[in-house]
Amino acid sequence: MLTHPMPSPSGSLLTRPLLLAMAAAASGLLGFYLLFATMPLYAASGGAGETGVGLTTGAMMLSTVLLELAVPWLLSRCGYRAVLALGLVLLGLPALLLPLSAGLPLVIAVALLRGGGLGILVVAGTALAAELVPAERRGEGMGLYGVAVGVPSVIGLPLGLWAAGVLGFTPVLVVGGLIPLAGLVTVLALPAIAPETGKTGDTENAGTFELRVQVRPTLIFAAVTLAVGVLVTFLPLAGSPGLASAALLAQSLGTPLARWWAGRIGDGHGSERLLVPGILVTAAGVALQVWAGEPVAVVAGMAMFGVGFGVLQNATLALMLERGPSGPVSALWNLAYDAGMGVGAMGFGLFIGHTGYPVGFAVTAALVAATLPLALKRTRPMAHR
Numbered sequence: 001m002l003t004h005p006m007p008s009p010s011g012s013l014l015t016r017p018l019l020l021a022m023a024a025a026a027s028g029l030l031g032f033y034l035l036f037a038t039m040p041l042y043a044a045s046g047g048a049g050e051t052g053v054g055l056t057t058g059a060m061m062l063s064t065v066l067l068e069l070a071v072p073w074l075l076s077r078c079g080y081r082a083v084l085a086l087g088l089v090l091l092g093l094p095a096l097l098l099p100l101s102a103g104l105p106l107v108i109a110v111a112l113l114r115g116g117g118l119g120i121l122v123v124a125g126t127a128l129a130a131e132l133v134p135a136e137r138r139g140e141g142m143g144l145y146g147v148a149v150g151v152p153s154v155i156g157l158p159l160g161l162w163a164a165g166v167l168g169f170t171p172v173l174v175v176g177g178l179i180p181l182a183g184l185v186t187v188l189a190l191p192a193i194a195p196e197t198g199k200t201g202d203t204e205n206a207g208t209f210e211l212r213v214q215v216r217p218t219l220i221f222a223a224v225t226l227a228v229g230v231l232v233t234f235l236p237l238a239g240s241p242g243l244a245s246a247a248l249l250a251q252s253l254g255t256p257l258a259r260w261w262a263g264r265i266g267d268g269h270g271s272e273r274l275l276v277p278g279i280l281v282t283a284a285g286v287a288l289q290v291w292a293g294e295p296v297a298v299v300a301g302m303a304m305f306g307v308g309f310g311v312l313q314n315a316t317l318a319l320m321l322e323r324g325p326s327g328p329v330s331a332l333w334n335l336a337y338d339a340g341m342g343v344g345a346m347g348f349g350l351f352i353g354h355t356g357y358p359v360g361f362a363v364t365a366a367l368v369a370a371t372l373p374l375a376l377k378r379t380r381p382m383a384h385r
Contacts, residue, residue, distance in 0.1 A: 013144060017193070020189050023183065025129075026149060027179055027182055028117070029152040030156050031175075031180035032114065032156070033160065034160040034179070035176040038160040040056045043102065045169065047103075055104070059108050059111045062115065064116070065119065068119040068120075069331060069335065071119065071127075072123075081192065084190075087119075088180045088184055092117075092179070094109075094177070096174060096177040125145075126326075127330035127331075129145040131326055138267070142259075142314055143261070143262060144263070150252070153252055154253060154256075163175075208325075210324070214329070217317075220279065220316055220371045221316040221336045223368050224279075224309055224340070224368060226343055227365075229348070230344045233349070234360075238289070238357040239293050248302065254303050254306030258308070258309070261311075262278075266315060271318040272315075272319065274311050274315040275315055275375035276376065281304050283366075283368040283369040284301070286305055286364050287361070287362060288300060288301025288304070289361040344364070351363070
């Protein structure tokens with residue numbers, strides 16, 4: 001059970017426990033993103049070919065997805081503090097071994113452990129944040145949490161690559177390992193919290209998790225994250241790397257702000273209303289990437305995509321939390337996030353060999369737009385039992 005005072009519906013959402021949870025998640029994710037693009041380069045410096053470099057990221061995302069499925073079970077037995085601490089340790093400690101060798105076996109082993117840590121941290125952190133805010137203001141609370149966990153990607157991805165080129169790999173690898181471990185201080189300061197499996201926005205659904213009422217927002221979100229995997233992986237190859245960097249920066253800046261805004265609007269007017277505009281803006285942003293060599297189209301399109309992505313991040317998560325307990329919901333939402341990205345990157349890579357980039361981006365936009373019927377169809381609440 002929760003052992004801390006909840007904020008009143010009209011009070012500040014930024015309570016000490018929520019700030020500590022944000023700090024813990026942000027420290028782990030900053031360490032993750034510092035090394036996300038750096039580790040494949042490090043493997044290449046050790047002689048790994050393209051297949052080996054791809055395995056580095058593939059192994060990490062595989063272990064992320066597998067561990068995400070186990071987090072609700074871990075939470076029910078160990079509580080939030082122990083599970084968050086485990087995630088931070090797995091993200092930090094293995095990275096400190098990387099300076100010993102750039103050989104592929106060690107790099108992949110570290111990637112597997114860090115991927116598991118990522119899966120644990122994102123699911124436990126999202127579930128904990130949902131527990132720490134009142135149901136009446138959950139959208140806004142999750143939006144604030146989204147900003148906190150979105151900033152590390154904005155900072156960490158470019159900083160890790162820049163520092164590796166200027167300072168060498170070893171300092172970056174060490175810092176990328178130490179930052180998550182520093183987050184353990186915030187976890188230890190958290191109050192003793194165990195999951196409330198029945199804490200949902202719908203009291204009739206308290207204590208239950210039924211997949212059928214989660215399918216619609218899950219599929220919408222998975223389609224959008226599929227587009228994320230496509231754009232992050234292939235936009236630099238479709239045009240110029242410099243233009244892609246500017247476009248991805250525009251996207252990464254817009255996403256957390258849109259996620260926070262969507263939370264505030266969703267609390268007052270309902271998150272269902274945000275699904276259709278979110279899908280339309282996201283699909284339009286992807287469609288503009290058909291003109292991958294045109295700076296205005298690429299940057300404007302990615303800015304639009306970032307806004308739509310942020311809106312749908314919050315809206316889908318809020319709807320899922322209204323229909324089920326935070327632990328399993330967080331696991332399913334994060335699973336859709338990572339699996340969608342992986343499927344998008346791999347599937348697009350196979351597809352564009354036959355079609356080229358413009359057609360591939362157009363098809364990706366169409367796949368996002370194809371979820372509009374799901375957004376227009378409302379799920380009926382489960383019957384009271």
